[in-house]
Amino acid sequence: MREQYRTKELHVEDLAPDPVEQFARWFEEAAEHPEIHEPNAMVVSTATPDGRPSSRTVLLKHYDDAGFVFFTNYGSRKGGELAANPYVSLLFPWHPVARQVIVTGRAVRTGRDETVAYFRTRPHGSQLGAWASAQSSVIDSREELLARYEELAARYPADEQVPVPPEWGGFRVVPEAVEFWQGHENRLHDRLRYVRTGDGGGAGEAGGPGAGWRVERLSP
Incomplete structure (x- = not known):
């Protein structure tokens, strides 16, 4: 299976001064597209110290x-x-608009205050779910998980505040590089990558990256 992408070309001079602003532009467009159900869904890839990778889909909650x-x-x-x-x-895979955004960097834990503030915004059921699931651990059955949830639902009814699990919290990915991929015909895609400069950089050229970033065009 193969699809020919027919989209507008992406030029360096079209980019925002920094990758977060450029991401905001694309994210807004993705959020408005009727075929993109969860624009904040992203594939998070991690690896063990010896390089064994794993990936899963997670929802971006703030940037x-x-x-x-x-x-x-x-x-x-x-x-x-x-x-x-x-x-x-x-990785943000916005296939209906033939776009991807790839962020690479280092993950640091968010502060506890930030974690608590976000946890309070979650639906009551999701708060209970955070307690019910010892995520990634092996369980005997789904019934075991549901029984644990029902036990928690009885302990913390909808009108009662659920405490934040001590082992639950946030990660902030501090970007070192952010690539914006725009699909085109004949596999001649645009790939423009912001790379953080080591010294913070200068003001950037007109139409180019801002302070602390340079932009590279990658061959598709």
Whole structure:
């Protein structure tokens, strides 16, 4: 199976001064597209210290100049791998618009206050689910999981505040490189990658990257 992408070319002068602003532009467009159900769904790839990779889909919950934030159980597979090897990749696969964004960088834990603030915004059922699931651990059956959930639902009814699990929290991915991929015909895709400069950089050329970033065009 193969599809010919027919989209507008992506030029360096079209880019925002920094990758977070450029991501915001594309994210807004993805969010408005009727065929993209969850624009904040991303593939998070981690690896063990000896290089064995694993990937899963996670929802982005916040982004700003400091990085891209998601939440998880620190005892999960990804949590354990990030504790031992903080290097991570995020992939946003926006297929209906023939776009991808790939973020690579280091993951650092969010502060407890930030974690608690976000946890309070989650639906009651999702809060209970964070307690019910020892994420990535082996269980005997789904019935075991549901029984644990029902036990928690009885302990913390909908009108009662659910405490934040001690092993649950956020990771902020501090980007070192962000690639914007735009598909084109004949596999001649545009791949423009922001790379963080070591010294913070200068103001950047007109139409080019801003302070602290340079842009590279990659062969498709």
